[in-house]
Amino acid sequence: MNKNQLENEYNSYKQKGKTLDMSRGKPSPSQLDNLWRMLTEITKSEDCYSENGTDCRNYGCPDGIPEAKRLFADILEMKSDNIIVCGNSSLNLMYDTISMGYLFGVNGCTPWGRQEKIKFLCPVPGYDRHFAITKLFGFEHINIPMTEEGPDMDRVRQYAENDETVKGIWCVPKYSNPTGITFSDRVVREFASLKPAAKDFAVMWDNAYAVHGFTETPDKLLPVMAEAEKKGNEDLFYIFTSTSKITYSGGGISCIALSEKNKQVYLKLMGIRTIGYDKLNMLRHARFLSKHLEEVMEKHGRAVREKFELCYKYFEVLEREVEGFGFSRPNGGYFINVNVPAGKAKQVVSLAREAGLILTPAGATFPGGVDPEDRNIRIAPTYPTAGELEEALKLFSICVKLAVSR
Amino acid sequence: MNKNQLENEYNSYKQKGKTLDMSRGKPSPSQLDNLWRMLTEITKSEDCYSENGTDCRNYGCPDGIPEAKRLFADILEMKSDNIIVCGNSSLNLMYDTISMGYLFGVNGCTPWGRQEKIKFLCPVPGYDRHFAITKLFGFEHINIPMTEEGPDMDRVRQYAENDETVKGIWCVPKYSNPTGITFSDRVVREFASLKPAAKDFAVMWDNAYAVHGFTETPDKLLPVMAEAEKKGNEDLFYIFTSTSKITYSGGGISCIALSEKNKQVYLKLMGIRTIGYDKLNMLRHARFLSKHLEEVMEKHGRAVREKFELCYKYFEVLEREVEGFGFSRPNGGYFINVNVPAGKAKQVVSLAREAGLILTPAGATFPGGVDPEDRNIRIAPTYPTAGELEEALKLFSICVKLAVSR
Numbered sequence: 001m002n003k004n005q006l007e008n009e010y011n012s013y014k015q016k017g018k019t020l021d022m023s024r025g026k027p028s029p030s031q032l033d034n035l036w037r038m039l040t041e042i043t044k045s046e047d048c049y050s051e052n053g054t055d056c057r058n059y060g061c062p063d064g065i066p067e068a069k070r071l072f073a074d075i076l077e078m079k080s081d082n083i084i085v086c087g088n089s090s091l092n093l094m095y096d097t098i099s100m101g102y103l104f105g106v107n108g109c110t111p112w113g114r115q116e117k118i119k120f121l122c123p124v125p126g127y128d129r130h131f132a133i134t135k136l137f138g139f140e141h142i143n144i145p146m147t148e149e150g151p152d153m154d155r156v157r158q159y160a161e162n163d164e165t166v167k168g169i170w171c172v173p174k175y176s177n178p179t180g181i182t183f184s185d186r187v188v189r190e191f192a193s194l195k196p197a198a199k200d201f202a203v204m205w206d207n208a209y210a211v212h213g214f215t216e217t218p219d220k221l222l223p224v225m226a227e228a229e230k231k232g233n234e235d236l237f238y239i240f241t242s243t244s245k246i247t248y249s250g251g252g253i254s255c256i257a258l259s260e261k262n263k264q265v266y267l268k269l270m271g272i273r274t275i276g277y278d279k280l281n282m283l284r285h286a287r288f289l290s291k292h293l294e295e296v297m298e299k300h301g302r303a304v305r306e307k308f309e310l311c312y313k314y315f316e317v318l319e320r321e322v323e324g325f326g327f328s329r330p331n332g333g334y335f336i337n338v339n340v341p342a343g344k345a346k347q348v349v350s351l352a353r354e355a356g357l358i359l360t361p362a363g364a365t366f367p368g369g370v371d372p373e374d375r376n377i378r379i380a381p382t383y384p385t386a387g388e389l390e391e392a393l394k395l396f397s398i399c400v401k402l403a404v405s406r
Numbered sequence: 407m408n409k410n411q412l413e414n415e416y417n418s419y420k421q422k423g424k425t426l427d428m429s430r431g432k433p434s435p436s437q438l439d440n441l442w443r444m445l446t447e448i449t450k451s452e453d454c455y456s457e458n459g460t461d462c463r464n465y466g467c468p469d470g471i472p473e474a475k476r477l478f479a480d481i482l483e484m485k486s487d488n489i490i491v492c493g494n495s496s497l498n499l500m501y502d503t504i505s506m507g508y509l510f511g512v513n514g515c516t517p518w519g520r521q522e523k524i525k526f527l528c529p530v531p532g533y534d535r536h537f538a539i540t541k542l543f544g545f546e547h548i549n550i551p552m553t554e555e556g557p558d559m560d561r562v563r564q565y566a567e568n569d570e571t572v573k574g575i576w577c578v579p580k581y582s583n584p585t586g587i588t589f590s591d592r593v594v595r596e597f598a599s600l601k602p603a604a605k606d607f608a609v610m611w612d613n614a615y616a617v618h619g620f621t622e623t624p625d626k627l628l629p630v631m632a633e634a635e636k637k638g639n640e641d642l643f644y645i646f647t648s649t650s651k652i653t654y655s656g657g658g659i660s661c662i663a664l665s666e667k668n669k670q671v672y673l674k675l676m677g678i679r680t681i682g683y684d685k686l687n688m689l690r691h692a693r694f695l696s697k698h699l700e701e702v703m704e705k706h707g708r709a710v711r712e713k714f715e716l717c718y719k720y721f722e723v724l725e726r727e728v729e730g731f732g733f734s735r736p737n738g739g740y741f742i743n744v745n746v747p748a749g750k751a752k753q754v755v756s757l758a759r760e761a762g763l764i765l766t767p768a769g770a771t772f773p774g775g776v777d778p779e780d781r782n783i784r785i786a787p788t789y790p791t792a793g794e795l796e797e798a799l800k801l802f803s804i805c806v807k808l809a810v811s812r
Contacts, residue, residue, distance in 0.1 A: 026464055056656050087493050088493070103509070250685040269542075275535075278656070
């Protein structure tokens, strides 16, 4: 296709005036429909009691019911004792953790908010909503390149172990958002052995895609807390997960996992904020997922994989035809990481938007929304139907070629 | 009964070794059983859509679904537009509001955390969990006496209108915790016309018992936002309620109601914390309560009233026999406010505890846990069965008389 043909094709999409939003990792309606049996787990008053006798309809059990703790302990390969089960949003728990560090201090230190300067390490490309939290608190972000094994640990150590104003790092250790990379055993062990200069350093370990493999060779993530305990380093880690991408994004449950010492501090401050989280939803989830987690994730995985493979079909063509185009082929997760030729990402995203395809904003995967090379785009193919996705991929391909040709 | 007989009676309770916890306003299991039909409102995938087409299982609609906004608008006698529907804990919303003021400022002003001194007005006796939040942030508390009509407004004005370091006030405007008083129309109008010296003053209006009348003459609370709008004063008010005492304390929904300007600020900051609250539980509640709210509250009211009347029977005897003993007879809510003779509240609560009856700690209804006269005790009779309650009241009566005789 020459440039004129591309322009014509592009304009015909524009004239159709269809809109498709692929900016966020959203489960598809058919994936959600798979879960209907969960809605029948609690349908009468007698269904409302936890295995420990707690009436989940009433106050009590602020750290969560035991079956929900066990569910997350299994997902995270940790001990139930470390886990506090909370509401539907793990992002909210991350915010609360950063906010508590800012207001009341981490590890008994002066609150971050009363220290001169706070820096936070951000593996890039990474998750925009993480960066938005630490940006809100005015932290300085330091980009850490992602390698095939996880964050570049030499750089992590260089900053964390030599600069006391570096107070933490954001991580998505499995099927990382957006690269799809899972941290290697070496990287996990190096995190577990980290000796930060700051006594109030926090590793924000957002294990959102712990059970989200979809190939024959799913990734394995070494459980970091057990490794850290061997080194006496367990207080460094704040671990999060949720069922937002297992059951319902709009009505799931989440947890934070902490060392015993950090848990006591967290519970004390949490006890000022709330009398407790929704225990009926914990019970509904624990009952359903204790029976059906594997089956549910297998079905989810098949559906997600089909969509990823459809993307690969188009991206392979682009890879052959456009120099500097590349993409990830993760074993799980929700995103495909695309690199377009340098200096072209913003243009691709804006061309797509003008023709009705909403993508994650270019740069969003970098702190402050600035991709220094302007080449990274996060593709979120889970929500649309196969038909919509194919249409979107055709348009996306045209936008890439058009941007390059201009 | 002479002192010896009292001591003997008391010791026999102690020997029984029974424990009953009446420290908190908890719904009783039979009240919770009344709600079983709510559990069947959503039992299949097709049940999961809001009236505006939102799939409540997925991300989206961060400010809450329209039917849930309408539910709270009806309860609060406000417009849906002012309302953001959230998770199960309105206390958490109050914490978030205070925290946002501390971190990011109210009404565009310098964050409270960067100002020299912050004072907060606390009508007393009041709700210990309110005071715990502002205490955590290090605010200085100023006690404001409660009158039969609400807080002493001369005092409120004296502080709020003359001292810029006074930044807000805690209120439970209807069936106040613990006094049971509902603010009179005059008091509400005086709040609506308040002209605080501080530009960043926040009235924390916790309308937790909006539909909790249980006598033939339930109290009426003038809706404060409409009054404030008449005076151009709507930005002063942060209004909260929840279904914790309507449906499930352990799995309800809550809301914050704000002026349009404050709502925009709130949503922006909320959008950093979370992608949204549990919409399936909103839908479940909205569907059930749009049909059954009145019936449910009537049943709840009957049950609560019976328990209150049992308390009155014992308290009337104490009133006759013990000089300086007094108690409230509210038209609704969850608590009876008891005054024992000055200097005796701590002793009564500790005698009760030693004999197995856990009451709200004496002083808890005052900031810092200090009741200057040591006479106020909050009685929470909703949770126990009638039999347990009668037993508790007998023991309580003995403890009061014993404390006085010692």
